Amino acid sequence: MIKFTRNIKRTLSINLFNGLLTLAILLIIGLGFIFTLNWLIFSANWKVVTLNLPLYAFGSFPVDQRWRPALWIISLLSLSVITLIGPNRKWLRKSLPLAWIATLPLGIYLLSGGLGLPMVMSRHWGGLSLTILLTECSLLFALPLGIFLALGRQSELPLVKTLSSIYIDSMRAVPLIAVLFFGQLLIPLFLPIGVEIDRVWRAIFAFTLFVSAYIAEDIRGGLQAIPNTQIEAAATLGLNQFQITHFILIPQALRIALPALTNQAIGLFQNTSLMAILGLIELLGIGRSLLANPEFIGRYIEVYIWLASVYWLFCTFMAVLARHLEKRLAIQKTNI
Amino acid sequence: MSKKLTYQIVVLFLLAILLSILINNLSINLSRSGLQLSFSWLLRPASFALAENPLPYSPSDTYAWALFMGWLNSLKVILSSLILATFIGVFIGIVRTVGNSVLGFLAAIYITLIRQTPLLLQLMFWYFVAFLGLKDSIFMPIKGMISISNKGIEFLGLSLSSEFSALLFGLSVFTGAYIAEVVRGGILSVSRGQWEAFRSLGFSEINGLFKIIIPQALPAIIPGLTSQYLNLAKNSTLAIAVGYSDIYAINDTVINQTGRTIESFIILLSSFFLLNLLISNLMEVINKITLNSKKI
Structure with missing residues (x-):
């Protein structure tokens, strides 16, 4: 100031x-x-927001089971806070990435049920919890795929190189809505008779296909920024090709690509809203269905301002988290 | 050498197996639904009306013609948003770099608001709040020249529908925020000495900016601009959310009517391929022109 x-x-x-x-x-x-x-x-008449807060968060999840998505979101938020503070104990810090990956099966278990919890069909998943599920799932699946594609594009095998390049370039030329549309309407056509994949999983599949091409390009940028001398040094130390890729190239490429990857994550979080016009009732979808309710007719501005603030808050939070992570990784670098 | 060859053969083999399984499933599914792959339906009458058609169109025209109208509608909204977005982006980019601090602060708020909220939400805001929200009131900033209502914009006899206008403003304001960052990066890439040089030659700030700095920033700006333009083209498919009949929306209608999912998807992809080609070639030409003018 x-x-x-x-x-x-x-x-x-x-x-x-x-x-x-x-x-x-x-x-x-x-x-x-x-x-x-x-x-x-x-x-402004904020009733359309205040009366429906549980809907925005959980969609049409059964009322007596709402604690499940709530528990999941709370665990994600607390994990973010822990990451942000940066615990002093080394074992705790080391287990953070593992904890992040573990939130995914936890979320799927809490949402879908089974093993003691009553099952909840995926058509009852909705609101913010569905938005977060779509983002986290697609991101965690797309990251390894993106790394493979980036390595494939750098590969010495001409066939692998060409195939990865074709995949990445064509995916990046197509609008996301076309890919999502492919996921919703075309995937069932390519499956054998009797096999069906749920709508939410088809959406996650389509998002993964799309985002992995973008992630691949970001990681390729990171790979290209690593000086050749590093590879030579590693080879001199007797590391084989796999070890060089696994211990030398990928960690450094990921660190260099982190700001770009953050942008992809934020973009993905926003883009899950496209599923609102393709039949899933995530955060924006809830807003749309509330606006179609005669009780709240015409309350466009209130709903849109509310949704925009929720998206803004989450995106800004993700950006802050990533910037913090960047700083910590950079400090480690100078310590070495 | 032989090891490399084996790997590649294995990859090729796996890919062939995967593809043949998928195509086999597809043909079984298609024959079950009785819709064999064909494009002859394109010549049948579409029998749906379009809200907007740049060339004469009636429901008795063919599906192919309806799809072409959609493609033209896409092209129309992409090209006009491209121009408006460039103006917004260049203005905001300059304000962020050289404007006074209050204007710069405003520009920063604009950029964070636009970049941290979904485009789809912004488009709905423009359509349902900014245009349809006008209800019956007509807004006339300059009497007789421009009037804005829930029917759209009338500008000197040129009338734009509210769907088109919402899409135009939504896409331009969104892309403008990204172009602003590209422009800012470009301006910052020109060395400080150039600014001091034109000031000492007696150029005014604005004159120097447009005659000395921006021409030198262009080579750094154009690649970023091209990718923003391609993004804009891709984002224009969100038109369906505001009911504008672009290529994606018409494809959607066609699929609902005919059930020809695969064929329509192929048409959608190829029309997009054409649009992309058009934009990148256009930018290539512009790039060449700017590089040539630099040599003189």
Whole structure:
């Protein structure tokens, strides 16, 4: 804030025109701010949000079972907070990636049930918990696939190289909605008779196919940034091709690609909203179905502002988390 | 050498097995539903109406013609958003780099709001709130020249539907935020000395920016711009959310009517391939022009 006011002072002192412009803009911002605040507090009817908070979070999940997605979201949030604080104990820090991977089977178990919990059909999954499930599942599946594709594109085998390149380039040329559409309508056509894959899993499959091509390009960027001398040094130490890839190339490529991968994760989180027009009732889908309810008809602005703030909050949180991670990885680098 | 060859043969073999299983399943499923792969249905009458058609179209025209209308509609909204997005992006990018701090602060808010919320939500906002929200009131900023209502925009006899306008503004404002970052990066890539040089030659700030800095920033800007344009083309398929009949929306209607999923999907992909080719070739030409003008 001090910097901000100092900047204003500096800007004001440059010349009169700039000063007047600044004042005019500040006036407009002030008026806009007062007008918006007035609307938000007095004119807006927030019932459409406040009455339906459980719907936004869990969709049509059975009411007495809502603690399951809630527990999952809470465990994810607390894990994020732990990651953000960065525990001092080394074993705890080392097990963090494993804990993150473990949240996925935990989430699937809590949502679908079985093994003592009552089963819940996937058509009852919805709201924020479905959005998070789509994002996390697709991301965790797409990461290894993306690494394979990136390595394939760098491969010395011409066939593997060509195939990976064709896959990556064609996936990146196609709009996401076409891929999702493929997932919903075409995958059943390619399956043998009697075999059916659930809608949610088909969506996750399509997201994985799509995102892995983008992740592959980001990781390729990381791989190319590693100097050749590293590979030579590793070879001199007697590491074989697999060891070089596994211990030298991939960890460094992932670290270099981390900012780009964060953007992919944030993009994926936002893009899961496309499933709202392809038949899943995730966060945006809940908003749409509430707006179709006669009780809340015409409450577009309230619902959209609410949804935008939820998306904004989560995306910003992911960005903060990733920036923190980048910083920590960078510190490790200087320690070596 | 022989080891490499074996690996490749194994990969090829596995791929062939996978493909043959999938194609076998597909042909079984298709023959069960009685829809053999064919494209002759394209010449049958479409018998659905279109809200927007750039060339004469009636429901008695063929499916192929209806799909072509969709392609033209896509092209129309892509090209116009591309131009508007460039203006927004260049303006915001310049403001972020050289504007005064308050304007820069506003631009930063704009960029975070746009980039951290889904495009689909933004498009719905533009359509249901900004345009349909006007209800019956007509908004006329300049009397007789431009009028905005829930029917869309009238501008000097040119009338744009509300669906088109919502898509146009939604896509442009969204892509503009990304182009702004590309422009900012480009401007920052020009060395500080160039600014001092034009100031000492007596150029005004704006004159120097447009005549000295931006021409040098262009080679750094154009590749980023191209990928943003391609993203815009891909994102234009979200038109279906606001009811604009673009290529994807018409494909969707056609599939609902005919059940020709595979064929329509092939058509969708190839029309997209054509659009991409068009944009990247256009940008290649622009790139060549800017590189040539730099030599002089």
